[in-house]
Amino acid sequence: MYQFQESLPKQPLPQLEHTCSHYLDAVSPLLSETELACTKAAVKKFQQEEGQKLQKQLETIASSTSTSYIDEFLDERFLEARLPLVRKTNIAQVLSSFIGSEELSPTPVAAILIFNLLKFYLKIKTRSLEPDRDIFQIGRPALCMVQYDNLFGTSRIPGIKRDSLVRTQNSEHIIVIRRDRFYCLNLIKGEQLPTIEQIEQQLNWIIENTPDYDCAVGTLTTLPRTQWAVLRSYITSISPANARSLALLDSALFVVCLDETTPSNLKTSLENAFYGDGQNRWFDKPVQIIVTANCQAAINIEHSGFDGYTVMRMTDEISQKPHQEAPTLTAFEKWESPIQLEWKLSPGIREEIELAKKNIANLKTQHHLQVLEFQEFGADFLRQHTLNVDAIVQLSIQLAYARLYGKIMCVTESVHTRNFQYGRFEDIRTVTSESVELIRVFSQASAKEARYSALNAAIVAHMRRLFNCKKGLNVDLHLLALYSLGRYQDMVPEMFLDKAYSQVFTQPVIWTSSLPGNMGIAGFVFVSPPVNYGYGVSYIINPEKITLCVTSQFSQPSEYTKLLNQSLSELGDLLKTFK
Incomplete structure (x- = not known):
């Protein structure tokens, strides 16, 4: 998986002159002659004055970091955003393999996806996943694989000012959500997996034994991040049961949502997967598999830790016909029954959940x-x-x-x-x-x-x-790094206050x-x-x-x-x- 990692070049830091020139190329078609003249003056001043100092600081960062000069600034772009995840970073994909399936019921579809996803996780865990190749480049060069380590066992934890991505090593369970109730399924023992049939049995047990809808705690993950951070801290403090439930959610490999919806086409499937009604979800998890009552399958992605092409590789592999004969995959001899997560919620928290439902309903209308x-x-x-x-x-x-x-x-x-x-x-x-x-x-x-x-x-x-x-x-991330570095030092150059940057370049x-x-x-x-x-x-x-x-x-x-x-x-x- 990582055999080519060390041979890949580090992301270069562009020259300041190059970025300033190409920035002008990018904004000039979008400005009037007067605006462009002002922008050119601001860029020239930046290039000759403040930009020199900031560029030297970036050069120091680039030469001393083990990752990339842009790494921390990109984390800032994602994790300091205070908007709800459904309005900022989450992406929904509908899988083509299961659209319109008339031969399977929901639990076999979900069981196949879970099985394939667990196999994919084990490839990452054992470092046996074949490296990605850039199919659009001559020679199909290898690509960086570090993003795959953020797919499983990870959660985005809300913070007052900034969220954090927390990853649990060697997690062995998933979370299944049905009618807003959360169930923990332990599905891995070392490198052993259950059979698809055993997974299906557990899913059937959940469907058959889940009573009516519970209080939709997951809807709170649709709130603005600071608001959710405050509520989550309070929920954790009022009961050890809540703390255990949140810990199991945070450390789960991924989440599976068994919906009772029946989307009729690609549009309604995407809407259901993207935000639905905000219930029967946990949007803080990077990977949520969604299976509807009419067997349409989708994935909701919180992509702070990885990008679309990484998910595409995962999606391609889990959509394949499953093979259970691999020698490293041994069926469990004894199953642990699903464990329902407990929530002890105050009247105030229940009111917040109802308000969150209304907020997501308003979002849907917009x-x-x-x-x-x-x-x-x-x-x-x-x-x-x-x-x-x-x-x-x-x-x-x-x-x-x-x-x-x-x-x-x-x-x-x-x-x-x-x-x-x-x-x-x-x-x-x-x-x-x-x-x-x-x-x-x-x-x-x-x-x-x-x-x-x-x-x-x-x-x-x-x-x-x-x-x-x-x-x-x-020029995009280089300018972001220059701007952020200046802002951290109470120095925002005129170029970044100019209309071309503040109202055009950064406001597509x-x-x-x-x-x-x-x-x-x-x-x-x-x-x-x-x-x-x-x-x-x-x-x-x-x-x-x-x-x-x-x-x-x-x-x-x-x-x-x-x-x-x-x-x-x-x-x-x-x-x-x-x-």
């Missing part, structure tokens, strides 16, 4: 989701034209937004950087001068040749930014992220930016189609999704003309 199954082409068609698949989708995202609002604003795309030791991801700004020109050309009655030329230029510009990121030369209107197809995921979804007219766009590029999920907190995404479909179609038609 959060809108639209799913687009674009069937006209997929990865195979675009590769025939030797064009980058991702760039076409990204340019369509910009084109649709400009058509809806008459302008383009800041758009980000998450790009993994696991080709470096302890690398995670960076957000590139995808709007370029070339993509703005593409939008202009498409807004006019331009000839097809002009459109095709503009498209190719925009693709080249997009790929240039993408490759810079892969080389560790993106569209967040985007993608996963490759054929990895066991039907669709995934995350929250949109907390700004007016903001959208979150997640997409999976399959060989023959593209599945896009569009979220918005303040506006209905249906009109934008229609224009996104139109933009993809127009770009596809243009490519067919020049085949």
